[in-house]
Amino acid sequence: MTDRSTSKEPNRRPPIPVLAMAVIAVAVLALPLVGLLQRTPWSSLGTTLGETATLEALRVSVVVSLLAAAVSVMLGLPLAWVLARLSFRGRALVRAIVLLPMVLPPVVGGIALFFALGRRGLIGRVLHNGLGVDTLIGTTAGAVIAAVFVSMPFFVITAEAGLRQLDPRLESAASTLGAGRWTVLRRITLPLLAPSLAAGATLSWARALGEFGATITFAGNHPGRTRTLPLAIAQANEAGRPEAAIAMSVLLIGVSLVVLIGLRHRWIAPRSPRPERSSETSPS
């Protein structure tokens, strides 16, 4: 008895070195933000954020990040299903390719997109000659493509992990009760996956919101079309307007924090989609 109770509540006092390291870790992540907030011109914040250029960048950011998240979900979910449920030759390679954008410098992604989708690029030529698309460079669509390139992997790995946790026998059980494929998907698979899908969509949206390198390299920096908040912040900083850069940074931090805190339960500790206890008895 005593053993069990002590093992449940280990040492009352947590080890000091662990606490110290944890405090340092938080400091490393939080201090730069504190520095930023300390330099924030709070009195003129409203005016700076009210400027047309800022509002325009905010609008582009919202549109691009939401579209990118939507595309990531639509294309990423089938891909996650294929990776989780089918075994085929080259699956490891496909998964590596899917995860590559997470480790590549975004500027490399931007250059790759430029040579693939530019007017003379491999796919760009087809789009230009075959479909009459003038060019993606400099357009909001281009910015969305750049954002999808860097953010979709976040959705795919989260959704794949969720699918792997889901017991496929639940789907079989539904079919033996008369549920067709569509009903199984709608009433069993998707509801059980919902926490993972929400977490994946949030992560990929957050990544798209912060995207800078691939966008500026591939889609360019055009106000109202491809100039998202991160691009506008860099622009303002280089143009010698640090107050504007700081104000927009605070805005970006605020928006991100609100969303991350709002979804913290699902993001940090997704509810297990399989709480069912296994029945305790005899094998067949």
Next chain:
Amino acid sequence: MSIQAEISATTGGFSLQAAFDAPTGSCTAVVGPNGAGKTTLVHALAGLVPIQQGRIVLAGQVVDDSAQGIHVPPDRRPIALHSQHNLLFPHLSVVDNVAFGPQCSGMSTHDARHRAHEWLDRVGLAHLAGLRPGQLSGGQAQRVGLARAAACQPEVLLLDESLASLDAETRTDVRHLLADIEATRVLITHDPVETRVLADQLLVMEEGQIVQSGTPEEVAADPRTPWTAGLLDVNLLTGRAVGTRVALDCGLTLTTATPMSGPVLVTFSPAAIALSATRPHTSARNTWEAEVARIQPESDRARVLLGAPAPCHVWVTPQAVGELGLGAGTRCWAALKATELTVREA
């Protein structure tokens, strides 16, 4: 015939060869050691396991025919399956789990919930309708799983160890429920009493094959393999108890050690009976004179089948057969101790 099956299936290195028929409304019990292929057989009927060769007809519908390339998916077969793992949907309440099947067949949510409540009531769990599966005990989850399959009101109800984790009392209730269901039932079980009471037909499976089939009485009287003999080597008599006296349906009255009242099942091992040539003077509460119906030699013992008044099997040594001069048609005395009897509610 509600089930006509000829199945040849191979899954993951395991090969199943089975053929059987079952009349409409009958109950077929499938027994066999672990790994014999019982679940594979039931999954083939459900359409979860594709068959390589053969043909399955359920309630007049051809659902598998290898020659014509027919394989109907599970949701379009006239079946419902309850698996021993229950597999309740964790995100749905208990009542919505049970309503799931009726909804799939096109019933409105309101009507489906109504039917679900009826079935939950029949398994004695109406008060748990609002809970999530994670809040149920193993036995409760099993009854909910059973109600969920039964609520589909299928032509063919497939039950994979549906009573395995129930306690004795609920087991009796659920057994009655299964006996009352009109569907053609296929039931995997490890319980000889369930087999005797519920099954019209018994399939014994070993190593992916049906090694014996027949009524439970036929199989019990002549088990072809040691495993079958071991499973079915139990004598089962029905009767009505008043205190420690049980008036058997066959006319004999037995004294038991457990006071009960109402209809009961009395079971005892074939080793519990002692035979003698003359009326025995022993402490055994129950003695009767019986006719020997048949004697079957087994490897190191003989199985004596007693006929009227109480049909049962008795193991004796081959020497005893000779000393007592036993043979078909001869008479002898049987002694059975009250403490050897297990009595349970019928």
